[in-house]
Amino acid sequence: MTPxxxxxxxxxxxxxxxxxxxxxxxxxxxxxxxxxxFGPNGSGKTTLLRVLATLLRPSQGxxxxxxxxxxxxxxxxxxxxxxxxxxxxxxxxxxxxxxxLELAATLLxxxxxxxxxxxxxxxxxxxxxxxxxxxxxxxxxxxxxxxRMMLIRPDLLLLDxxxxxxxxxxxxxxxxxVDDVTARNGSALIVAHEQDRVRPLVTRAVExxxxxxxxxxx
Amino acid sequence: MSLPRQVSALMRFELRDExxxxxxxxxxxxxxxxxxxxxxxxxxxxxxxxxRIGPGIYWSIVLLFGIVVTQRQSAVANPAARDMLRLLAVDxxxxxxxxxxxSTMLLLAFEIAAGGITxxxxxxxLQSWWWLVVLLPxxxxxxxxxxxxxGNIASGLETRSSLVPLMVAPVAxxxxxxxxxATEGLRVGSGILRWVLLLAIVDTVLAVAGVLTAxxxxxxxx
Numbered sequence: 195m196t197p198x199x200x201x202x203x204x205x206x207x208x209x210x211x212x213x214x215x216x217x218x219x220x221x222x223x224x225x226x227x228x229x230x231x232f233g234p235n236g237s238g239k240t241t242l243l244r245v246l247a248t249l250l251r252p253s254q255g256x257x258x259x260x261x262x263x264x265x266x267x268x269x270x271x272x273x274x275x276x277x278x279x280x281x282x283x284x285x286x287x288x289x290x291x292x293x294x295l296e297l298a299a300t301l302l303x304x305x306x307x308x309x310x311x312x313x314x315x316x317x318x319x320x321x322x323x324x325x326x327x328x329x330x331x332x333x334x335x336x337x338x339x340x341x342r343m344m345l346i347r348p349d350l351l352l353l354d355x356x357x358x359x360x361x362x363x364x365x366x367x368x369x370x371x372v373d374d375v376t377a378r379n380g381s382a383l384i385v386a387h388e389q390d391r392v393r394p395l396v397t398r399a400v401e402x403x404x405x406x407x408x409x410x411x412x
Numbered sequence: 413m414s415l416p417r418q419v420s421a422l423m424r425f426e427l428r429d430e431x432x433x434x435x436x437x438x439x440x441x442x443x444x445x446x447x448x449x450x451x452x453x454x455x456x457x458x459x460x461x462x463x464r465i466g467p468g469i470y471w472s473i474v475l476l477f478g479i480v481v482t483q484r485q486s487a488v489a490n491p492a493a494r495d496m497l498r499l500l501a502v503d504x505x506x507x508x509x510x511x512x513x514x515s516t517m518l519l520l521a522f523e524i525a526a527g528g529i530t531x532x533x534x535x536x537x538l539q540s541w542w543w544l545v546v547l548l549p550x551x552x553x554x555x556x557x558x559x560x561x562x563g564n565i566a567s568g569l570e571t572r573s574s575l576v577p578l579m580v581a582p583v584a585x586x587x588x589x590x591x592x593x594a595t596e597g598l599r600v601g602s603g604i605l606r607w608v609l610l611l612a613i614v615d616t617v618l619a620v621a622g623v624l625t626a627x628x629x630x631x632x633x634x
C-alpha cells in the first residue's frame with residue numbers, strides 16, 4: 195500500500211460458490227478522493243464493496259483498508275470508520291425511523307435519542323421520526339441510512355447504488371456526505387449505473403468488467 | 413461501548429421490534445393453543461389419561477413452537493442489518509447474548525401462556541408447583557440458546573428455514589428430557605434435582621459454546 199492510500203488492493207480475487215467474481219483487482223484510493231465504480235450487472239461491484247467494507251475476505255491477493263490488512267483481525271479495529279449503504283436498507287422493520295437511528299447512536303456510544311433526533315432533522319425527517327421503517331417509503335429509508343452515515347462520520351464511505359430513486363433533495367444529501375468524507379481526507383466509493391449523475395460527485399471513475407478493474411478516462 | 417451495554421441495547425430494541433410485530437403473541441401462541449387442543453379432542457373425555465400425558469404434550473409443544481420463537485423476524489436480522497451491526501463493531505458475543513436473552517424472555521412468556529392452556533385442558537396435578545419457577549426459565553434459556561446458535565450457523569444459507577428446525581430438534585433432546593422428566597418427577601412426587609442439574613449444565617455448556625462460536629460463525633457467514 196502506498197503510504198497515502200486509504201484503500202489498496204493488489205491482485206485481489208474473490209471466489210464465490212466455485213466461480214471467480216473478482217479477479218486480479220488492483221485499486222488504490224487516496225485520501226480526499228471520491229471514486230465512481232461503473233459496470234454491468236453481475237460484474238462484481240457489490241462484491242468489491244463488501245471486500246472494501248471488510249465484510250468479505252479476498253480469496254487471493256493482498257488488500258489494505260484504512261491501514262488494516264484484509265483477512266486479518268486488524269480489520270475489526272477499522273470497521274467503525276467504514277460506512278456502507280447497500281442495496282437493501284439496514285433497518286429493523288418494526289422500529290421507527292428514530293429508533294433505528296437511536297440504536298445506531300447508542301451502539302456508537304453516543305447520546306442515543308438526542309443524536310438520532312439531530313441527524314433525522316438534518317436529513318429532513320424530523321416529522322417522520324415515529325414512523326415505522328416498514329411503513330416508510332424507499333426514499334425515506336434511504337435518508338435514514340444517510341443520517342446514520344452522519345452519525346458514523348466514516349473515513350471510508352461506500353455507497354452501493356444508494357442513490358436509486360432519490361428525489362433531488364435527497365440526492366444533494368449524497369453530495370454532502372461525499373464532500374464531508376473527502377474534506378476530512380477520507381475516501382468515498384460510489385457504485386452506480388448512471389454515469390452522468392454520479393460524475394459531478396467524484397474525482398475519478400473506474401469500471402468493473404468481468405471482475406477486473408479498468409480506469410475510465412473522462 | 414462495554415459488552416453488557418451492547419447486550420442491553422440490542423435486547424431492548426429486539427424485544428421492542430418483536431412486541432410491535434406480535435409474531436409470538438398473535439401467530440405462534442394461537443397455533444400452539446390449537447395444537448394443545450387437538451390431543452384432548454382425539455383422546456376424548458379421559459381425564460386421568462389427559463392429566464398423565466399433559467406435561468409431556470406441553471413440553472413437546474414448547475419445543476416445536478419454541479423453535480419458531482427463536483427464529484422470529486426480530487431475531488433474524490436481515491443481511492443488511494447484520495452487516496450494519498458488524499460495521500458498528502458490535503461484539504458477536506453481545507449479539508448472541510442479546511438475541512438469546514430476548515428469546516428466553518419471549519419463550520418464558522410463551523411457556524407461561526401455553527402452561528395456562530395446558531392446565532385448563534389437561535388438568536395435570538403436580539406435587540410441588542414451586543419448582544416450575546426454576547424449570548421454566550432453565551428450559552426457555554436452553555431452547556433460546558440452541559435456536560440462536562443454530563440460526564447463526566445457518567445464517568446466510570438459502571436452506572435456513574428448513575435447516576434450523578432439523579438442527580435444533582436433536583440438540584434440544586437433553587433440554588426436553590430434563591424438563592419432561594423433572595415435571596414427571598413433580599407429578600409422581602419423586603426427586604427432580606438431577607434433572608434440574610442436567611438443565612443447568614446443558615444451559616452452561618450452551619452459553620459457553622454460543623459465546624465462543626459467535627465470532628467465527630459471524631465471519632464465516634459472509
